Amino acid sequence: MDSRFSETTTDLLIYISCFDPRNSFSRFDVQKLVRLVHFYEDDFSWNERMLVEQELEIYIDDVRSDERFEGISDLGALAKKMIETMKNRVFPLVYWMIELAFLLPVATATVERVFSTMNIVKTDLRNRIGDEWINDSLVVYMEKDVFNTVDNEPILQRFQNMESRRMQLSRIR
Known part of the structure; x- marks a missing residue:
């Protein structure tokens, strides 16, 4: 132990x-x-x-x-x-x-869950991302059941209609 x-x-x-x-x-x-x-x-x-x-x-x-x-x-x-x-x-x-x-036990499990998730989200390719972005990514990953109920189309349209886009987003099918 x-x-x-x-x-x-x-x-x-x-x-x-x-x-x-x-x-x-x-x-x-x-x-x-x-x-x-x-x-x-x-x-x-x-x-x-x-x-x-x-x-x-x-x-x-x-x-x-x-x-x-x-x-x-x-x-x-x-x-x-x-x-x-x-x-x-x-x-x-x-x-x-x-x-x-x-x-x-709940607090301990939650902390362990966050660190396990961080190992998945923060890979070598994403090692240079900032704290705010990593926190947002961890929340989305850990609460994926909630986010799976959100319709992606309105979000995609909002970003597509932004003036400052360097390129158009492709649709996910």
């Missing part, structure tokens, strides 16, 4: 795994979850960062003693159960941390 992910990403994954509800939250670790909050300093105020440790300690005692939380096997089910039992309002910082845990 160390060769695939950076140390920071590995730490984030380890910290998030502390929310695992299996075996009566056996992997729950307050100190690691407090460190998780420090990765998201912009999402927690100074006061919240000071209160999160207390809230986590009260939360774990509460859910371990609540039979409604027995048998939960994944983070998604835990989040649903917190909403059903209104514990998301009792423990808002814990619930916010769980929401952030859901975002991490």
Whole structure:
């Protein structure tokens, strides 16, 4: 795992795994979850960062003693159960941390997708293009499902009718 992910990403994954509800939250670790909050300093105020440790300690005692939380096997089910039992309002910082845990895989996958796309779009022949043009090309490539629904003819006509064209565009058939 160390060769695939950076140390920071590995730490984030380890910290998030502390929310695992299996075996009566056996992997729950307050100190690691407090460190998780420090990765998201912009999402927690100074006061919240000071209160999160207390809230986590009260939360774990509460859910371990609540039979409604027995048998939960994944983070998604835990989040649903917190909403059903209104514990998301009792423990808002814990619930916010769980929401952030859901975002991490999506954010990581999106970044990896962008870099994979950039390797396709930015070839040796296109190595000299500017940042703005490469960004526009990446958006078009990544959102190709949306752009495939756009009719090309009006776009082609607009460029064809521009006065500053050096040559006429050929039609794509």
